[in-house]
Amino acid sequence: xxxxxxxxxxxxxxxxxxxxLxxxxxxxxPPLIPGLPNDVASLILSLIPFSHHARxxxxxxxxxxFLSSKALFSSRQTHRSLSHLICIFPxxxxxxxxxxxxxxxxxxxPLPPMPCNPYxxxxxxxxxxxxxxxxxxxxxxxxxxxSFPIDRPTPSSAVFRxxxxxxxxxxxxxxxxxxGSFACAKVPDSDQxxxxxxxxxxxxxxxxxxxxxxxxxxxVCRDEWVAxxxxxxxxxxxxxxxxxxxxxxxFWVMGGYGQARTISEVVPVDEYYRxxxxxxxxxxxxxxxxRETGDxxxxxxxxxxxxxxxxxxxxxxxxxxxFMLDGNDIFRYDLASNRWSLESRxxxxxxxxxxxxxxxxxxxxxxxxxxxxxxxxxxxxxxxxIQIYHPQQxxxxxxxxxxxxxxxxxxxxxxxxxxxx
Amino acid sequence: xxxxxxxxxxxxxTFEVEEAAALLSETIKxxxxxxxxxxxxxxxxxxKVVEWCNKHAESEDTKDQLIKEWDAEFVSVDxxxxxxxxxxxxxxxxxxxxxxxxxxxxxxxxxxxxxxVEMTYPTFNVEREVQEELKSLGF
Numbered sequence: 001x002x003x004x005x006x007x008x009x010x011x012x013x014x015x016x017x018x019x020x021l022x023x024x025x026x027x028x029x030p031p032l033i034p035g036l037p038n039d040v041a042s043l044i045l046s047l048i049p050f051s052h053h054a055r056x057x058x059x060x061x062x063x064x065x066f067l068s069s070k071a072l073f074s075s076r077q078t079h080r081s082l083s084h085l086i087c088i089f090p091x092x093x094x095x096x097x098x099x100x101x102x103x104x105x106x107x108x109x110p111l112p113p114m115p116c117n118p119y120x121x122x123x124x125x126x127x128x129x130x131x132x133x134x135x136x137x138x139x140x141x142x143x144x145x146x147s148f149p150i151d152r153p154t155p156s157s158a159v160f161r162x163x164x165x166x167x168x169x170x171x172x173x174x175x176x177x178x179x180g181s182f183a184c185a186k187v188p189d190s191d192q193x194x195x196x197x198x199x200x201x202x203x204x205x206x207x208x209x210x211x212x213x214x215x216x217x218x219x220v221c222r223d224e225w226v227a228x229x230x231x232x233x234x235x236x237x238x239x240x241x242x243x244x245x246x247x248x249x250x251f252w253v254m255g256g257y258g259q260a261r262t263i264s265e266v267v268p269v270d271e272y273y274r275x276x277x278x279x280x281x282x283x284x285x286x287x288x289x290x291r292e293t294g295d296x297x298x299x300x301x302x303x304x305x306x307x308x309x310x311x312x313x314x315x316x317x318x319x320x321x322x323f324m325l326d327g328n329d330i331f332r333y334d335l336a337s338n339r340w341s342l343e344s345r346x347x348x349x350x351x352x353x354x355x356x357x358x359x360x361x362x363x364x365x366x367x368x369x370x371x372x373x374x375x376x377x378x379x380x381x382x383x384x385x386i387q388i389y390h391p392q393q394x395x396x397x398x399x400x401x402x403x404x405x406x407x408x409x410x411x412x413x414x415x416x417x418x419x420x421x
Numbered sequence: 422x423x424x425x426x427x428x429x430x431x432x433x434x435t436f437e438v439e440e441a442a443a444l445l446s447e448t449i450k451x452x453x454x455x456x457x458x459x460x461x462x463x464x465x466x467x468x469k470v471v472e473w474c475n476k477h478a479e480s481e482d483t484k485d486q487l488i489k490e491w492d493a494e495f496v497s498v499d500x501x502x503x504x505x506x507x508x509x510x511x512x513x514x515x516x517x518x519x520x521x522x523x524x525x526x527x528x529x530x531x532x533x534x535x536x537x538v539e540m541t542y543p544t545f546n547v548e549r550e551v552q553e554e555l556k557s558l559g560f
Contacts (some may be wrong), residue, residue: 033526035504040511040523056530291526 030062042066046075050083050421051107070165073133073421082420084362085109087130089415090405092123093137094143098162099404100419103361103386108404114160114169119145123156124203125180130419131191131220135162136172141180141202141209153202153209155179159218159219164421173223177214183240183253187281188317191220194228196253199236203413207268211236211258215279228298230288231277234258237271241310243335249281252298254322255305267320272304276338293338302326306359309365311391321391323365325358330365330389347396359413361418365389370401370408382408427456428471434464436471442478447514462509464504469495469510473518496525 032041043256045066048056057064066072076082099115114137126140137160140152157178161170179198195218201209211234216225231253238256242249246399257270274295280288296305306326313320322333324340328349331340346356351372357368371385386399423440426449430436443449449457459467473495480488496503503522510518 033504035501036507037511040507040519042522043519044526047523048531052531314436 014235016142021193030060032062032066042071042075043079046072046079047081049081049102049103050085050107051105054109068165070133073165076421085419085421086359086361086366087128087135087417087419088357089126089128089137090298091414092121092410093126093160094121094123100134101401103366103388103399106401108401110404111162112169113332114166115171121145121157122153122202122204124413125201126156126415127182127184127195128415128417129186129193130182130417131186131193133164133409133421134220135164135417135419136193137162137385138193139175139179139182139183139198139404140265141200143202153200153205155198155210157201164201164299173225175217175218176216176225176227177212179212179214181209181237181256183235183238183256185240185242185251187217188242188249188312189246193218193220194240194251196240197231197235197238197256201236207260207270209236217287229279229290232290232292235273235277239305239308241308241322243318243320248318251279251281251287253277253279254308257304270304274299296338296340306331307356309358309360311360311363311365323360323391325356325367332391343391344389344394344396346387348385348398355411357414357416359416359418363391365391369411370403424455428457428467429458430464430467431459431461432464434467436464436467438471438474439478442471442474445474445477445515445517447516448512459509459512462505462512466505466509469478470513470515470518474515477517492521496521500529 002183019225032038032045036044045056047064053067057067078242083102083104086103087098088101089098090096091396093114094116095113097111100109100111101107102109120142123140123142127138129136129138139158140156142156143150147154155178157176159172159174161172162168163170176197177198179195179200181201182198183196184193194215196215197211197213199209199211201207213231213234215228215230217228218225235253235256235258239254240251240253242251244250254276257271257272259271260268261271262268274297276293276296277290278293279290282288306324308322308324311321311323319335323337324331324333325342328346330343330346332343333340346367354370357366359366359368365388366391367387369385371383382403384401384403386401388397388399389395390397426438426440426443428436428438428443428449441472462470476491498506503526507519507522507526510522
């Protein structure tokens with residue numbers, strides 16, 4: 001790369017060139033890239049992947065302002081140059097902030113931890129969903145030092161949002177009913193979030209905890225929660241997703257546990273649901289009624305649903321790809337027949353029996369696990385082995401990356417989500 | 422019977438372009454006359470733009486590997502030639518050419534570490550900006 005000085009200045013004042021992008025007057029502000037009109041320069045900078053932004057921001061003030069602006073996100077959205085990132089919450093977000101991972105460039109970006117409320121600790125079983133350049137953290141189960149007895153977890157209704165333009169956490173309106181382990185989904189083509197069911201179970205205790213059936217909807221612009229018709233029965237630990245297009249949209253809530261029974265009146269055991277409930281969203285405001293599907297599997301085939309992810313189907317929105325990771329197998333759900341069928345097997349199971357994280361990114365299924373855990377104090381916890389499945393081509397590929405986490409993390413408890421920046 | 426457009430560069434050199442190639446440019450499309458003067462663009466650069474237009478006009482139906490390879494070679498030029506090409510393509514509003522050139526600049530930026538970014542764009546003068554900021558904070 002020749003390190004010549006930039007071309008002579010008279011040629012750069014051709015910002016009189018008409019362009020469909022709005023051009024800022026290059027006379028008042030310094031040029032983003034000397035030698036090019038500002039609208040072309042902003043187009044160039046908005047095409048650069050997100051993982052390079054941190055390195056480029058210190059170049060100069062105008063770059064830093066541009067790369068942290070709201071206009072950048074909408075420009076990237078228009079030009080379809082958004083970076084698709086996985087967001088991992090290793091533990092209580094007030095202790096360790098989430099990590100962004102870019103699989104294309106194998107780049108990690110730690111985010112600041114959430115604001116810390118000194119009375120509560122051990123937040124887990126929350127959900128995380130991204131809308132535009134904002135990452136939402138909703139609810140969860142935590143311990144409150146002000147409560148009595150101290151060792152009973154309580155559900156949280158707090159909602160936080162991380163704004164990537166200001167790189168800071170914000171408080172948003174809390175949910176109407178506090179909950180953890182609930183079904184959560186972003187309403188397609190709309191800045192709204194629906195949450196359903198939930199309970200107060202904490203990862204520290206694998207039993208106990210309440211269950212609830214209420215359903216709420218959050219409007220991002222108005223920052224308010226509205227109650228909707230509740231589920232037919234109490235359900236916690238369930239998964240929610242949307243199917244269908246604008247005319248016929250359905251919100252599915254699948255699986256979870258409801259009643260509990262005790263074995264010999266001592267050991268509590270969950271009664272897992274084998275079905276799903278579906279709400280038809282017909283009108284703009286509301287929900288409709290809930291209908292229940294039949295059992296998805298016969299008794300004995302499995303006890304409960306594994307981790308579920310949903311791939312949006314652009315061609316046919318009524319048939320999203322619903323996949324479940326159960327042990328070492330991936331199953332696909334057929335909405336019409338209400339049945340699970342074996343899709344594929346995970347090619348390699350790492351030597352140590354660590355848990356899998358299951359997340360969907362750019363239409364592919366990512367199965368993440370630790371390759372080798374090195375139990376040494378203050379040392380990084382080995383590497384992450386990522387196996388990626390393409391549902392259409394039915395092929396697997398894999399990636400290996402260094403793990404940025406200080407200690408090994410339990411993927412069963414870690415919260416995963418994806419964000420496009 | 423296709424019209425022939427005449428493009429005039431800033432140093433008074435004229436290029437004759439067939440209609441199919443010329444209409445790749447939105448500016449020429451919306452212009453009333455067949456003689457267009459392109460200000461601030463020298464003959465050498467305008468010649469390259471015309472070459473790109475001709476190449477893309479003749480192979481409109483076959484967007485295959487050969488064209489991609491030709492395009493990749495076309496944009497791998499020196500930085501200041503690249504910038505002049507962008508300015509010209511931006512004036513003439515040839516969307517695909519602008520896209521290819523901006524993608525190339527983006528790739529060049531990505532391939533650099535912070536130090537070499539400073540070296541290539543020396544007019545940024547990071548040191549001075551830091552001094553100004555410190556002054557504004559009262560040091």
